[in-house]
Amino acid sequence: MTSLSPQASPQSSLSRIRIGSAPDSWGVWFPDDPQQVPWQRFLDEVSQSGYEWIELGPYGYLPTDPATLKEETARRGLTVSAGTVFTGLHRGPEVWDATWAHVSDIAALTQAMGAEHLVVIPAFWRDDKTGEVLEDSALTPTQWRNLTAQTERLAHEVRERYGLKIVVHPHADTHIDSEENVTRFLDATDSSLVSLCLDTGHYAYCGGDSVKLIETYGERIGYLHLKQVDPLILAEVRADEVPFGPAVAKGVMCEPPSGVPALEPVLAAAQKLDVELFAIVEQDMYPCPPDKPLPIAQRTRAFLRSCGA
Template sequence: MTAASSENAGPEHPAPPPPPALDRLRIGSAPDSWGVWFPDDDRQVPWQRFLDEVAEAGYSWIELGPYGYLPTDPARLGDEVSRRGLSVSAGTVFTSLHRGPAVWDATWEHVSRVAGLTRAMGAEHLVVIPSFWRDDKTAEIIEDRELTAEQWRHLATGMERLGREVRDRYGLGIAVHPHADTHIDGEENVARFLDATDPEAVGLCLDTGHYAYCGGDSVKLIETYGERIGYLHLKQVDPDILADVVADGVPFGPAVARGVMCEPPRGVPALEPVLTAAQGLGVDLFAIVEQDMYPCEPDRPYPIAERTRRFLRGCGA
């Protein structure tokens, strides 16, 4: 063999193996990643543009977002999503069940509308977000940051009732979403909530960004309460901006406007170990990218969504 042929025999260092396939995770995105927080707002992109761009960015699954942003007629919405090659993974509802039985009727009126549309779209999940203790725009304190023992009982029994009613009437499972500036936020309150509720009725939506925002460790949560996690939201937090937000006592809405939620891999938590831990649960999970960006310029979301999808493919998802 000549020197030249020896040089051409092959690379001295073989290419690294591809990441393991995360084949139990179904990747999607949500209106939130396009800066959509409200059913109607002049600073949000039209719903047609969201649907066009989320499909073009490489996602197959979407959430409904705030009820009324996407068409609420099932036939029309079904046509709009299917002709773009999309499917719906979940709807989202907002609750204040810690206030007791007096709020049940109003809660169910809201939930039933969203659950009906979610079921009609063939989805099986309802993400449940607890109410805020301070206004996410004005920072006005709406109620005490800490719940009383009685309010914790109302919250637990109310969520259990909601989970059973939604399952029995609509065939959906609820996934309660720990969220910044709510009473279900960081490690202590999430553990308290999970320990107080029936696993058969109440699941958890782990939002990696909100949990990090509130000081939680997503991998630890998956390892500790993995059987309760029925749904994932993927996002990251910019640790430098978060440090300023915490130091200044900034409410969640203005914190988002500062850019506290960032695209991967620029923030925390690192998503690779989170995805690996979720894959290790051995169950099929939706993993929905949800980067809070309200308000934002209309041309900003699509490039971020495309880069994020590429990043997740590089992780094996």
């Protein structure tokens, strides 16, 4: 991280970065799952950890009635930064109607909560629970054209109808994962419509360098997810071709600052972009014991404060 001048304080060094957390950091991957903590406990504990911003997580985990959710978040001092949608847009125009039915409900709630971003996660090519291969891990040229064109269409519709910006999330076991695929996607999409949610953990999982991406494609970075991977476990799961879900169960995503990438240089590079950015902590831990997330969240928030965030 760049050194601070004598006049600067650590607290002001990352003044454009807004730190938050998400249900993911409490082991929440699904709208309803007996292995997950109740949504009330998540809201209580994320507030107790010192965060002020949260994401909606899987649609239906938090209350979907805006009045209820506003009341529950406000009394805990929390504000929503984004909603999340899952898409399979490489499959072409024939999936548009089903995609929009999924997106529109989440976009409406995101808008009602005063947030401005919609995180778009591409479809997995293998099942994140069973590891079953669902389709080829590489896209054909036609599928790439579908992916980019339909993503631009989604961005336009979401902006026009709900006033939201989409940020596409490169993700392990999807077709937007490695540096090669991320840069191919960015180069083929309209920068005025499509931005990136850079997840530092997923990008490292797939071999990418987050600082390099920020420095190279800074104008396309619209949102951050802060996450680290355990390099030893990562080497094992990559060598054994372990699917992402079981890899998480093995602990491939770890508590900062014990993993990679180092978050201080990432945050410093993001601050240099001179734009307001959300940086949402997401430590994948599904499934996890109910008492595990809170201490980790508290330590992580303290660590990020030590970085100036």
